[in-house]
Amino acid sequence: MAVTVDDVRRIALSLPRAYEALVRDRVKFRVGQLVFLSLSPDETEMGFGYPKEGRNALIASEPDKFHLPIPSDMRYNWVRVWLAALELDELEELIVESWRMSVPKRVYAEYVGEQVP
Incomplete structure (x- = not known):
């Protein structure tokens, strides 16, 4: 079953320090x-943080699902995905990993229940 924008919102906003903003007609x-996550204006695509060095391999592994960001975003750690191609567990993994790239290590450690020195 394909995921929805409501699934994206629920998962993203459940993460510590995360909040939603509307910027030039984009959530x-x-x-x-x-920014660790964004939705296309028509809400069919999701952009998310992903290490540049792994981007091409991710896209090559499932080219019907993942694709490059727009040219102006190529300088960032960023990939795009068709929401209709995702399952809920995969969506959650992508969102949490993208969020993890944006928060201090201590915040992520607390989120996953690890001891923080």
Whole structure:
């Protein structure tokens, strides 16, 4: 079953320090000023943080699902995905990993229940 924008919102907003913002007709999810997730204006695609060095391999592994960001976003750690191609567990993993790239290590450690020195 394909995921919905409501699923995206529910997962993203459940993460510590995450909040939603509307920027130029796009829903974006942030931690501080860092965007870790965004939705296309028609809400069919999701952009998310992903390490640049793994981007091409991810896209090559499932080219019908993942694709490159728009040219102006190529400088960022960013990938896009068709929401209709995702299952709920995969969506959650992508969102949490993208969020993890935006928060301090201590915040992520607390989220997963690890001891923080």
